[in-house]
Amino acid sequence: MLERIIGHFGASIETKMLSAEELPAYIEQAGQVMVQSLLSGGKILSCGNGGSAGDSQHFSSELLNRFERERPSLPAIALTTDSSTVTSIANDYSYNEVFSKQIRALGNPGDVLLAISTSGNSANVIQAIQAAHEREMTVVALTGKNGGGMASLLTADDVEIRVPSDITARIQEVHLLVIHCLCDFIDCALFGEE
Ligand SMILES: O=C(CO)[C@@H](O)[C@H](O)[C@H](O)[C@H](O)COP(=O)(O)O
Numbered sequence: 001m002l003e004r005i006i007g008h009f010g011a012s013i014e015t016k017m018l019s020a021e022e023l024p025a026y027i028e029q030a031g032q033v034m035v036q037s038l039l040s041g042g043k044i045l046s047c048g049n050g051g052s053a054g055d056s057q058h059f060s061s062e063l064l065n066r067f068e069r070e071r072p073s074l075p076a077i078a079l080t081t082d083s084s085t086v087t088s089i090a091n092d093y094s095y096n097e098v099f100s101k102q103i104r105a106l107g108n109p110g111d112v113l114l115a116i117s118t119s120g121n122s123a124n125v126i127q128a129i130q131a132a133h134e135r136e137m138t139v140v141a142l143t144g145k146n147g148g149g150m151a152s153l154l155t156a157d158d159v160e161i162r163v164p165s166d167i168t169a170r171i172q173e174v175h176l177l178v179i180h181c182l183c184d185f186i187d188c189a190l191f192g193e194e
């Protein structure tokens with residue numbers, strides 16, 4: 001088992017090294033999209049399933065509360081947290097609509113959707129992207145594998161950050177790093193480099 005554990009560390013480091021070669025320009029582009037939205041009075045909605053639901057909440061709490069420094073709260077909403085809303089939409093309509101229905105109510109033109117899926121194929125995240133486009137929002141997609149159905153839905157204004165791996169856990173580990181890069185980008189752009 002020790003060997004397996006050490007192997008997970010090695011694989012995670014390898015995926016992060018490869019990501020460090022491929023992803024920074026996309027992360028910078030995504031940071032600019034988010035900063036532009038926040039500066040224009042927009043907000044960032046986020047969604048995902050399972051571990052990615054946790055990631056979407058991790059991101060929104062770092063905006064709403066704080067990341068690494070004292071600064072004003074920033075507007076963000078994770079669409080995964082209101083269990084009454086999520087369960088009633090799933091019960092009355094379909095699980096595929098749990099995020100899109102919220103976006104149609106909460107999303108405004110100029111807001112950003114942070115859509116997180118390791119496969120790019122979660123139907124509720126795909127419908128969330130469609131709803132975000134209807135609301136004239138820009139999408140930042142965190143994906144992996146071959147980008148799945150999400151990749152083909154994105155427009156030229158959107159940004160896809162696709163982790164070069166086929167393993168869900170490794171992709172999630174990089175997604176969290178990307179989220180921290182985005183939080184740091186937002187803090188530096190809005191409040192100055194420290
Ligand atoms: O955290 C994990 C696996 O590491 C799981 O909870 C995982 O997030 C779930 O199976 C998700 O439903 C996978 O969805 P997706 O990443 O393909 O959109």
Ligand SMILES: [Zn+2]
Pocket residue numbers: 051169172
């Ligand atoms: Zn997990």
